[in-house]
Amino acid sequence: MAKESIDALLNPFLKVSRPVAACARCRNAKIKCDGRLPACSGCERAGKAKECSSASDEFARGKERSYASALETAVQRLQRRLEEAKTASARRESSSLFAHDRPVLQRKPISNSRRKEAGNVDELVSDFGFLTVNATSRDFQGFASTMSFAKMLKAIALKEPLPLFDDMSLPPRYSISNLISHYFENFHVLLPFFSETDFMSSLSRIYQEHSNISAVSPFDLWCFHLVLAVASASLSQNRGDEHHDVAVFNLTRAMGIDEHVIHPGSISGIQALLLLVQYALVDPEYLDSWYVIGMASRLLVDLGLHCEPSPETKCSKQMLDLRRRVFYCTYALDRLVSMALGFAFSFTDDSAPNVLLPTLSTDQEARSPTQVFLRSIRPSLFLFDIRRVESAYYQKTRWSSRDTWAPDFATTYVASTLEDIRAWQSTLPESFSVKHLRLLKLEATYSQVLVLSPSQVIPSAIIPDTHKNMLLHYAVQYSEQLRTMVRDEELRSCLNYVECCRARYVSRQFQNLLWDNFDMLIKGDVRSYSPPHDAGQGDNCNRALCFLGNMSQILEWPKQRWGISALKEIFEQESAVLLARLQTRQQEQLASQTSSTTTTPSEPYSSVLPSEMRRTDQHVHIDQYTNAQMPSEYSYIFDFQSQHGLTSGRDGYHTAYGMQNADSLQSNPGLPFTSSGNSQLPAGSLPRRSYQFMGGQG
Numbered sequence: 271m272a273k274e275s276i277d278a279l280l281n282p283f284l285k286v287s288r289p290v291a292a293c294a295r296c297r298n299a300k301i302k303c304d305g306r307l308p309a310c311s312g313c314e315r316a317g318k319a320k321e322c323s324s325a326s327d328e329f330a331r332g333k334e335r336s337y338a339s340a341l342e343t344a345v346q347r348l349q350r351r352l353e354e355a356k357t358a359s360a361r362r363e364s365s366s367l368f369a370h371d372r373p374v375l376q377r378k379p380i381s382n383s384r385r386k387e388a389g390n391v392d393e394l395v396s397d398f399g400f401l402t403v404n405a406t407s408r409d410f411q412g413f414a415s416t417m418s419f420a421k422m423l424k425a426i427a428l429k430e431p432l433p434l435f436d437d438m439s440l441p442p443r444y445s446i447s448n449l450i451s452h453y454f455e456n457f458h459v460l461l462p463f464f465s466e467t468d469f470m471s472s473l474s475r476i477y478q479e480h481s482n483i484s485a486v487s488p489f490d491l492w493c494f495h496l497v498l499a500v501a502s503a504s505l506s507q508n509r510g511d512e513h514h515d516v517a518v519f520n521l522t523r524a525m526g527i528d529e530h531v532i533h534p535g536s537i538s539g540i541q542a543l544l545l546l547v548q549y550a551l552v553d554p555e556y557l558d559s560w561y562v563i564g565m566a567s568r569l570l571v572d573l574g575l576h577c578e579p580s581p582e583t584k585c586s587k588q589m590l591d592l593r594r595r596v597f598y599c600t601y602a603l604d605r606l607v608s609m610a611l612g613f614a615f616s617f618t619d620d621s622a623p624n625v626l627l628p629t630l631s632t633d634q635e636a637r638s639p640t641q642v643f644l645r646s647i648r649p650s651l652f653l654f655d656i657r658r659v660e661s662a663y664y665q666k667t668r669w670s671s672r673d674t675w676a677p678d679f680a681t682t683y684v685a686s687t688l689e690d691i692r693a694w695q696s697t698l699p700e701s702f703s704v705k706h707l708r709l710l711k712l713e714a715t716y717s718q719v720l721v722l723s724p725s726q727v728i729p730s731a732i733i734p735d736t737h738k739n740m741l742l743h744y745a746v747q748y749s750e751q752l753r754t755m756v757r758d759e760e761l762r763s764c765l766n767y768v769e770c771c772r773a774r775y776v777s778r779q780f781q782n783l784l785w786d787n788f789d790m791l792i793k794g795d796v797r798s799y800s801p802p803h804d805a806g807q808g809d810n811c812n813r814a815l816c817f818l819g820n821m822s823q824i825l826e827w828p829k830q831r832w833g834i835s836a837l838k839e840i841f842e843q844e845s846a847v848l849l850a851r852l853q854t855r856q857q858e859q860l861a862s863q864t865s866s867t868t869t870t871p872s873e874p875y876s877s878v879l880p881s882e883m884r885r886t887d888q889h890v891h892i893d894q895y896t897n898a899q900m901p902s903e904y905s906y907i908f909d910f911q912s913q914h915g916l917t918s919g920r921d922g923y924h925t926a927y928g929m930q931n932a933d934s935l936q937s938n939p940g941l942p943f944t945s946s947g948n949s950q951l952p953a954g955s956l957p958r959r960s961y962q963f964m965g966g967q968g
Contacts, residue, residue: 292305293310426558450473453501456764460649460706462595463544463600469497475490491527496545499520499521504552507830517553539569540569564604567617578626610769652697660717667728668725668726672727673727708764711751712751712752716772718740742780742791742814756824818845821845
């Protein structure tokens with residue numbers, strides 16, 4: 271017998287006598303597999319040795335390569351089942367802590383078959399939540415430890431690591447009274463998505479001496495810390511001041527218990543995310559509001575809050591009203607962030623057509639001791655109304671079609687939507703606080719700019735001159751209103767970073783308008799249009815200079831507040847040539863006035879410009895504007911993304927209210943969206959909705 275070589279002894283030919291399963295490549299090619307390890311002969315000849323499934327023990331159960339591999343596979347499977355049981359037990363214990371958030375309902379015994387059917391349906395509907403909360407199924411081997419929804423949220427939405435604090439003690443109760451009052455008076459009345467009574471009860475439990483620690487749930491602590499964080503961040507004037515440090519401290523404390531609070535499958539999980547969205551709006555340094563509100567919207571749809579519960583479902587009046595509040599607050603925040611950044615909505619209006627508005631709207635009901643909420647939420651009803659108008663127009667003109675509309679139909683559609691906004695504004699009661707009135711009137715002006723701005727279906731070429739002149743006046747009016755609020759310390763606490771993004775959008779629309787229609791708007795005259803009564807004095811050239819000066823002061827605020835200087839720098843670079851041309855036009859007007867009269871002309875509007883924007887003796891050629899490339903409608907999104915490290919992956923209303931009295935409306939403020947036609951629109955027009963403004967009903 272021939273003597274075997276040393277290489278053959280060191281590298282024996284490993285081959286099973288009768289393989290029970292071919293490798294994946296041989297099985298797909300339908301060729302014989304010799305079962306050689308670590309790779310079969312066929313895969314080695316093809317150069318696919320590393321891809322041969324023989325290199326691993328991942329075979330169907332019962333077809334393992336060896337007895338040892340079969341035992342290892344069985345042990346791994348049992349370990350995963352044990353981890354699943356521990357996770358489910360921990361989830362049930364944490365869910366029991368939130369029992370105060372859900373009323374105890376008396377239910378009839380359910381048979382095993384019905385329970386199994388309901389379980390199958392729940393598993394199908396909550397695939398998203400199940401995969402993120404419990405990503406350790408039998409066939410999942412991607413993570414060494416359990417993945418949670420909270421971990422995934424922090425990995426996506428957290429921009430910067432939160433700082434660590436040594437002192438984690440609670441502040442004295444007397445020191446937080448003003449912060450809590452500030453939140454509920456300015457934020458909660460506009461977005462009442464959780465119970466003020468429950469919050470005050472949890473506050474008492476947190477500060478109660480010698481209290482049982484189990485009586486304080488993680489959700490209580492979450493709401494406590496984030497309410498303080500939102501209030502402190504809104505009062506901060508400069509990055510790093512005392513209010514800013516308090517806000518970051520409370521955010522860090524809240525994020526320490528996120529695993530016990532942020533999870534799908536309950537309304538409290540959505541409420542926790544909405545509090546994070548509020549904080550991200552007043553302090554964009556750590557959290558990204560776009561991703562957080564997107565998560566909240568998807569959880570809302572998973573829970574079915576975008577639909578009214580069926581009549582067979584037993585639900586208390588308070589729980590039903592809480593469902594509607596959570597839905598409309600999520601709806602309002604999603605529309606606010608999406609429109610400011612130029613993104614699509616997380617869900618369309620058509621996907622949530624029948625959700626009624628909250629019903630506890632009057633002051634008497636709100637202050638009743640039998641009701642859950644202590645403060646009147648009437649301002650929130652007005653906010654929900656205008657969001658519905660904005661949402662319908664934005665969805666229809668930006669994300670529903672790419673075909674250009676007929677000029678007549680586009681003009682009629684814009685005019686009817688403007689009438690909706692004016693009708694809504696006419697219902698604003700003067701009894702509201704100054705802050706809320708300023709915010710809602712600013713919202714109306716921004717809505718009019720949004721409606722009058724060009725879009726893909728309504729390009730600038732088909733917009734009539736009267737609407738272009740209206741856009742100029744409303745843009746100037748918006749800048750004046752916002753500048754007034756930015757300069758007032760008390761009113762400034764109600765503003766957030768999204769308002770700065772909207773100001774950039776308005777400035778882009780204004781600059782595009784003047785570049786395309788400079789001769790008509792600045793030198794010409796649109797006699798068929800009369801400007802609004804509060805449009806201010808002076809011609810369009812002075813108004814345009816006033817707008818540029820206002821915007822420069824407005825965009826100085828985010829630089830001072832959050833250290834974000836890119837907004838102002840980009841604006842001044844884009845508007846430099848336009849500013850020089852407007853100042854040249856103003857000098858021509860002053861020269862013509864001087865030659866025709868000996869009286870001293872009034873002070874020009876350029877006097878409101880900051881010193882860095884005023885022209886001195888430098889000369890800018892007017893023909894430079896012809897080669898200037900103006901940015902697209904929402905190109906400021908990329909400024910926002912580059913600044914905050916983001917990468918994008920992802921029918922109007924016709925009011926039946928008109929100018930009627932609020933007393934003539936129906937008494938039920940919870941009317942659903944109902945689809946109906948509109949005889950005032952041309953034949954073949956897009957479907958519109960008819961509804962009544964509910965905010966005006968006291």
